[in-house]
Amino acid sequence: MLTALGCVRSRLKRSKQIGGFALKTYLEPARETPVVYEPDVIVCGGGVTGCSAAIAAARCGAKVLLAERNGVLGGVATAGLMANITNMFMTSRDVPVVKGIPKEIVERLVAEGGTRPNWHRAELPGIVIDPEIFKLVLSEMLMEAGVEILLHTITVGAIMENKRIRGVLFENKSGRQAALACNVIDATGDADVVHFSGAPYQFDKADGSMEFRLANVDLDRAVDYFGEHRDTFPENMDYVRDYDSFRRNWYEYGFLFFPHGGGRKFGPWKEAVERGEYKTERGGWYGLNAFGMYALRGDNTVVVNSNFHHLSGVDVREFTRVEIEARRMCYYAADFLRKHLPGFENATVIATAEDWGQRITRYIMGRQTLTREEAKAGRKWDEVIGRAPFKEPDEPTYGFEIPYGIMVPEGIDGLLAPSGKTVSTQPRGMIRGMSFCMTLGQAAGVAAALGSINQVPASNMPIRDIQRKLLEQGVYLGEPDRLRELGLI
DSSP: OOOHHHHHHHTEEEEEEETTEEEEEEOOOOOOOOEEEOOSEEEEOOBHHHHHHHHHHHHTTOOEEEEOSSSSSBGGGTTTOOOEEEOOSBOTTSOBOOOHHHHHHHHHHHHTTSSOSOOOOTTOOEEEOOHHHHHHHHHHHHHHHTOEEEOSOEEEEEEEETTEEEEEEEEETTEEEEEEOSEEEEOSSSOHHHHHHTOOEEEOOEEEEOEEEEESOOHHHHHHHHHHTGGGSOOSBTTBOOHHHHHHHHHTTOEEEEOTTGGGTOHHHHHHHHTTSOOSOBTTBBOTTOOEEEEETTOSOEEEEOOBEEEOSOOHHHHHHHHHHHHHHHHHHHHHHHHHSTTOTTOEEEEEOSSOEESOOEEEOBSSOEEHHHHHHTOOOTTEEEEEOOOOTTSOTTOEEEEGGGGSBTTOBSEEOOOTTTSOEESTTTTOSHHHHHHHHHHHHHHHHHHHHTTSOGGGSOHHHHHHHHHHTTOOOOOHHHHHHTTOO
């Protein structure tokens, strides 16, 4: 008679290499997983990409299920506490090129008091948001569109039929569940579904950081202090032109945006580092004097971004260790600000991000690849699904075109991967900002919905049908002459 331990040992197999480690494997007993959901479109990941995709798909008439691993929607913007949407809505020449659902989301934030109304200006480097209000706005927009939302739900597998994805596997407090759909959108940010599906992808070692939030700050005093040392204020950095525009954005428009990395250039802080009062590197940590800061006028809180660490993979043990260390780094940086930034003397850490902000992990090998050189040269794409700016003097007047194929993984039908971190670009992560992510998400949602309604993989949908529906949803694809070239008007 076998003991319990004997039963386990009978299913253990020899060690083999998994993720760079020599591990034993365990042969799981066969089991049946209930098919609990059968929507038209499944969206895995509820960050800004996934939410935009789900809203767009539902507005096309598709039945949509969205699954998010956290207890809140918004991803990097909320659980990651990145309370700033980089203002890539218009070009450096003040031409608006990002509209549709991304613009609608920001306007909803304005209406709810989650950001300020004077955001649509090229001079503003970032649209600072209230992450708590953002959670509400996204939830309500999804529910209004008729999307079914599952929180605390992790995607753990892909249901495949040869090279065609047919659904995904979830795990949550209700157990292991299956969901079937005609098309699946991988908005996990780490290409998890792509990985489970067997589609080819690549991986880059990259850095990340953890945001934290301070309360009890006198931001008027801090802004004035920067002005007292304007000769070392970090100009032309992180889209901040100079101290005058920095001050104007705060006092006239209600946005505080101190450039990420600006702490390295600011004179009084450089002197404190040189005196040995603060280390910019500790262990594997570096850039501890980056000090990006984001706040809304009328609030006494500010979000700070000031630490970096490299991660070599997606190993949960490494992520766990780095996240624990990151929280101590947040307090270390906060202590420096209390001592060296007037107005921060009584600042208190009231939140550290729930999620570590990893810039790049897995990314797909797409049907098309968008390069920085092509974007700057204004290359035209027959499969254009959106436009975006670079905010550079020589950028195209109407921004650059984003092609649909960069979110279509090679070798798998029925799967789209529109997260800005995972699409096929060179350099990697070239369009990972939130406005880009929302643009990509809306296009993926439309394509997946139309594909499901017509019972075909989204990658097989005629691009003109996708483009016409995007235009109906308010997306900007170009001026009338460009739309005529595409046969859309």
